[in-house]
Amino acid sequence: MQKNYLKVFLAVSVVLLIVLLIRMIIFNSNLCNIIIAFLVLVLYLISFITLNRAAKSLKTVCKQVSNIKGGDLTVTIESRSNDELSMIGNSINIMLENLRNLLSLINDEAEEMSKKSVEFASVSDETNRGIKVISATISEIAAGSQETGGMAVEAANKNSQVFELAENTAEESKKVLESTRNVLQSAKEGQMLIEESVLVINDISNVTDNNTKLGNELKDKSTEVNGIVDLINSISDQTNLLALNAAIEAARAGEHGKGFAVVAEEVRQLSNQSQQAAKRISKIIEGMLLDTSQVVKAFEIMSKSTVSGVDTINKAKCNFESIVNSIEKSREKLQQVVTHANNQSKATNDLMSTVHNVAAIAEESSASTQTVSENSEQISKSVASIAGNAKKLSNMAGNLEQALFKFKFSNVRTLRVGFEMTNNSICYAGMERFGQALEKRTNGRYKLKIYHSAQLGTGMDMIEMLGKGTLEMTYPSFSTLACFDKRFMIFDFPFIFKNEYIADKVLNGTFGRKLLDMLEEYGFYGLAFAENGFRDTTNSVRPITKLEDIKGLRIRTMENDLHIDTWKYLGAEPVPLPYAKLYNAMRKKEIDGQENPVTAIYGDRFDEVQKYLTLTHHVYSPFVLMYSKKLWDTVPEDDRKIIIECAKEGALYTTEVNRKRVDRCLSELKSRGMKVDSISPDEMLKIKDAVKPVVDKYKNEIGKELVKELFDQIKKVEGI
Incomplete structure (x- = not known):
């Protein structure tokens, strides 16, 4: 607006000068005055032309600077002359180059700090866990x-x-x-x-x-x-x-x-x-x-x-x-x-x-x-504080990287995925494969940044970030989403899948796609399902080979009513307990057993405090890879197809890695002295009959039609 006012002012001034000059000629004014008026008019015209050119250059600079305001540091201010504005443009270009280099350096350092902080947090967690065990042992001593x-x-x-x-x-x-x-x-x-x-x-x-x-x-x-x-x-x-x-x-x-x-x-x-x-x-x-x-x-x-x-x-x-x-x-x-x-x-x-x-x-x-003992308790508190601070440092590093994402200092588009599992998890392996495929198929236009070990907060924190559009993807367990919709509890029903083959067919078929589409109601776009694994049972009392062996056992469960009722119907005494307290509770014999995937049982060395493992396969847990709907809508159509294909490849690799690890973990657990048992088909029928009331109790809450559709789909797959 200021540029237009300047043009109008100059135009009006020129018109007035011309009118004044004509009037002086008409009324035979002094020649000297006429010459002066003419010179003034010429000066005004020269000023008008000069200012107009300057205004155009300034407009170009303002337009490019407005892109910088949005965080795009990849712009370059063009300069075709050697005037002051060109000098300003060159200075801005140099400043942008320096900013790009600085932010690139900060980004690299932030990534390194993020990596080290995660390692530090992991070591601190392990140390904290060890110190807790030592502290408890010293207290006993x-x-x-x-x-x-x-x-x-x-x-x-x-x-x-x-x-x-x-x-x-x-x-x-x-x-x-x-x-x-x-x-x-x-x-x-x-x-x-x-x-x-x-x-x-x-x-x-x-x-x-x-x-x-x-x-x-x-x-x-x-x-x-x-x-x-x-x-x-x-x-x-x-x-x-x-x-x-x-x-x-x-x-x-x-x-x-x-x-x-x-x-x-x-x-x-x-x-x-x-x-x-x-x-x-x-x-x-x-x-x-x-x-x-x-x-x-x-x-x-x-x-x-x-x-x-x-x-x-x-x-x-x-x-x-x-x-x-x-x-x-x-x-x-x-x-x-x-x-x-x-x-x-x-x-x-x-x-x-x-x-x-x-x-x-x-x-x-x-x-x-x-x-x-008192000192060890104090040390335990100190180490716990260090572990907490390490997690905060990890979160700060993640937040710093998130802040840097507001600036565009490269032509490569970076997608981010966050989850709570560590860099040794099957999720990390699957997302690495996803990132490799994405970078290859887009010829380097896209890359994937993985935030593991809860760098960006808890699972729910990252889900909320997707809803706000401040994070592209997360990789939670599907049952985590039950807080949004009870229908997402559907895979918590006991013994719905006989084996992995049936689970694959259902999750990768029309029923699985239907569940992924439901996510859009809550601001997410579902990309793919992956395997978290069957949950199996360990205990320190006796082998479980029949229904009667479960009765009376104190089994740790998640804070999940459906899981709790399942164990009640089996005759056990369910004990809801945070996962972080599970190992010590088993060591102190406060509980008799627990249920988790084999990879978790092996990774957290539950065989040190549990003697018997039974492959009950009572619940199948899938991961779901989902994208922020707000950010998904900004992705070009052609790129969406590539992202979906690469996401499915990463999810499939997650499943493959999990199954290989399960076999290896079982072999290792046996070699470390853990007794591994299975349940005969006849006994399994008795166990399944015992938990049938769970389905009747929760099918209305989850949705009769959806439950019926799932069971029909399973029967269809089993009949193939």
């Missing part, structure tokens, strides 16, 4: 130290009693040893007496044997004497008979035979006397035989008794030898007991001193451990 200190003091008191008992035992053992020595001496003396008795008994046995032999010999002699007596009787009888015959012959001889008769009578009398003597001898011999038989029998009995006594005494001797040997061994053992008792008494005394020292040290250690 502190509690244990206090208990140990108390036990040590109690042990010291008990040990004093043990010491007294050990001393008493040593004294009593010495007395028993002395008694044993006396018993051993008596036993040895008894053994000697037994040995002497054995000798005496042996002598008696020998004498008895000899007497028995003599008795038998006497018996034999008596028998011989009886024979002699019998012979004498026989001789006496013969003599009597001979005397009788002699008397008869003497009687016959008369006087001549009287002397022979006298002899015969004498012989007869002598025979009778011999016979009488023989009878007496026989009676004596018979008495002797009877007495001798009794003596022999007595000697035989005595001999047998002596032999038995000898055997008994020999056995007694052997027993005494065994007794002496046993007592000797007992004495040796008792000597060892006494030695050990003395040593024990001494050791107990030393132990008592040691235990008292341990008790004192335990008390000091308990106090020190308590101090360490």
Whole structure:
């Protein structure tokens, strides 16, 4: 407007000068005045032409500067002359070049700072997690130290009693040893007496044997004497008979035979006397035989008794030898007991001193451990603060990069995608592939900038940025969007997909496209679905191979009513808990188990606190890649097609990487000692029947028609 006013002013001035000049000529004004007026007119005309040219140059500069105001630093101010405006334009061009270089440098530094801050935040998170575990462990140790200190003091008191008992035992053992020595001496003396008795008994046995032999010999002699007596009787009888015959012959001889008769009578009398003597001898011999038989029998009995006594005494001797040997061994053992008792008494005394020292040290250690525990808690708070500040630094770096995006200092158009997962996640791998494909297919006109690890805030923060048009893309879990629309909870139903093939067909088919189109109602354009994975179950109590194994287990769940009800119907005790607190809760046995994709179970080393993994595949979780609708509408139609194709390629690669990682993670978990189980088809039917009420409960909330359409689509795919 100011330029137009200037032109009007100059035009009016020229017209007035011309009118004045004509008037002066008409009225024969002074020639000098006419010349002056003419010169003024010429000067005005020259000024008009000069100012008009300057106005055109200034207009061009203003137009180009207005582009700079919008953040476009790629403009160049054209200058076709060497006037002051051209000099200003050249100065602005130099300034823009310097700004481009400066902003490019700042952008590079911001990217590097963003990268380092994310690494720092990641390390801080890991350190914070480790410190929390250490702090919890030290707290447990502190509690244990206090208990140990108390036990040590109690042990010291008990040990004093043990010491007294050990001393008493040593004294009593010495007395028993002395008694044993006396018993051993008596036993040895008894053994000697037994040995002497054995000798005496042996002598008696020998004498008895000899007497028995003599008795038998006497018996034999008596028998011989009886024979002699019998012979004498026989001789006496013969003599009597001979005397009788002699008397008869003497009687016959008369006087001549009287002397022979006298002899015969004498012989007869002598025979009778011999016979009488023989009878007496026989009676004596018979008495002797009877007495001798009794003596022999007595000697035989005595001999047998002596032999038995000898055997008994020999056995007694052997027993005494065994007794002496046993007592000797007992004495040796008792000597060892006494030695050990003395040593024990001494050791107990030393132990008592040691235990008292341990008790004192335990008390000091308990106090020190308590101090360490308090310090570790303080360190934990400090590290948590550092981790929080690291995240803030990461967010600031991301925000700085976001601020730099307001300036265009390159002809390459940069698209941004943000998510909460780290640069080791499957999301990052998929978006890297997306960026590579995008840059290649647009010949470098587009590139993709990836903000991972929540650099731009939480998942909901980034979703809100899409709604405002300050961020192009984000890559959340689909169920996150349930806060906008309950229909987006539809994939939280349990056991809707038997396998990945069916999930792929449904998500990449007409039903999946229908869900993506629903996003436009909330300011988003859905590009593609990708796999987050099936959720599986771990626990530290027992293997899960049937429905009954789930009952009573305390299972951590997300803050999701549908998930909570699912576990209730399975008979478990669901415990909603933030993911950040999950590991420690499992370590402290505050919960029995949890459910997550295998990649998360492996990545966060849940196998350290959980023994059993069951491939329940109870919920399938997809990611959704979506674009800000406000920014999508500014993308040229041809470029949209390229972006969609590249986005699908990145999403597909996300799925492929996830499945490869699942296989590798399962293998690694098994090698690290985790027991991996599956559920048989028959048992799976029982489990699915148990959770059917969940579908009935939530289908109205999600939408009957949509739920029916999903199940119809699944049946259709299963029938192919």
